[in-house]
């Protein structure tokens with residue numbers, strides 16, 4: 001019998017067996033009714049996201065990050081040409097579109113500014129005079145993403161990127177792993193599971209925290225109250241994911257489910273939160289802040305007023321938008337719980353303006369702010385530092401496959417599979433993360449220069465506008481309901497910042 005007949009026979013028998021299986025199985029109606037061809041439906045459903053992403057969707061369509069945004073991040077991270085040809089494909093007069101009003105006399109010499117520092121305009125821990133207060137040298141920093149939700153290789157790439165670009169790297173709530181120790185400065189996050197700082201029964205243990213940070217480049221501590229993608233609920237790391245390494249780093253038993261409760265066991269009101277923050281700050285000497293999504297407002301009113309009355313409390317407040325990312329979260333929470341960043345931030349900021357603490361507390365923002373226009377806008381309306389999460393993942397090789405919750409991330413970023421992680425080289429991806437962070441800073445400087453100032457926090461209130469969709473614009477402050485006076489920096493602060501950025505005399509015009 002010729003070989004091709006054998007092949008045909010084998011295929012025919014295989015198809016017959018599949019057809020028999022399809023007809024007699026009871027799980028899938030489509031296969032029972034349409035044996036063999038029904039499988040194409042499942043195949044197309046499976047590869048549908050990739051087809052849409054690479055073939056169907058237009059440049060502006062996809063979420064969370066559209067193709068143009070991803071292309072800008074990838075090109076910046078690879079130090080390739082990040083310019084776009086032929087002009088915008090956005091409707092730049094559409095409602096909500098952000099417009100920077102340039103100066104007729106912009107600051108020249110961006111080439112000379114490339115790679116320049118873009119420091120925070122506030123001193124972290126300055127208000128409470130913490131022993132280890134400092135001025136963050138980068139307004140762009142890497143957001144909390146734990147070892148466990150991200151692979152060791154990805155954490156290593158992020159930390160290498162932080163070291164090379166001089167930004168801070170937040171550990172996330174999974175403790176400090178060896179992958180976090182590649183030279184980048186750290187903010188250690190404490191979540192409700194108190195991983196890396198807990199007793200055996202899951203309560204907070206200050207002694208364990210001191211051991212965890214001892215001899216490590218920890219610059220600040222962040223107490224996580226909630227994150228935008230899934231506020232008000234806890235988390236569970238299932239037993240199979242609790243490897244010996246993760247168990248050791250988190251301080252939990254190996255091979256058993258690990259629960260992060262919805263709320264903290266150490267405090268259940270604002271006074272308790274302030275005491276907790278102060279305890280950690282006094283024991284460690286470090287600035288201590290909180291991270292939270294924005295939900296019910298009485299909490300923020302009370303926090304601001306108690307901080308003002310007692311002159312104590314968090315050194316920084318990280319506001320995470322409801323549009324923020326997560327390794328895994330239920331749809332009603334990712335889609336519907338917590339305010340989007342802009343609404344949440346303006347409400348929280350207003351509470352601190354009311355009590356006069358807005359110039360003391362450092363405000364950190366996250367929720368798709370890792371692109372130049374969004375970051376510049378945020379910095380111009382009172383945000384002091386930008387945290388980038390998924391944008392940094394993209395720089396490290398993520399392709400927005402949105403499979404973080406399955407453990408099968410194809411790029412090795414959000415998985416514990418050794419095989420998939422093999423594809424991610426932390427050294428070269430670390431360089432990409434650094435290029436992205438410093439490229440974003442460069443673009444922020446360039447936007448500021450076009451508007452005649454040297455730092456986005458100095459952008460005058462009327463320089464950032466938002467189109468109202470009916471041939472008019474509102475200033476960003478009006479649009480987001482933010483007190484413009486409250487965001488004007490004092491001249492002494494401007495002078496200090498400009499000196500840090502560039503000790504040489506500055507050419508240009510302050511509007």
Ligand SMILES: Cc1cc2nc3c(=O)[nH]c(=O)nc-3n(C[C@H](O)[C@H](O)[C@H](O)COP(=O)(O)O)c2cc1C
Nearest residue numbers: 143144145146172173324325326327367368389390
């Ligand atoms: C994979 C992944 C893991 C995360 N893990 C944490 C975490 O451990 N703690 C936390 O506070 N936020 C966590 N986040 C939220 C991010 O820190 C950030 O607040 C959010 O994604 C918004 O920023 P982005 O829009 O720049 O991603 C995680 C996000 C992602 C995508």
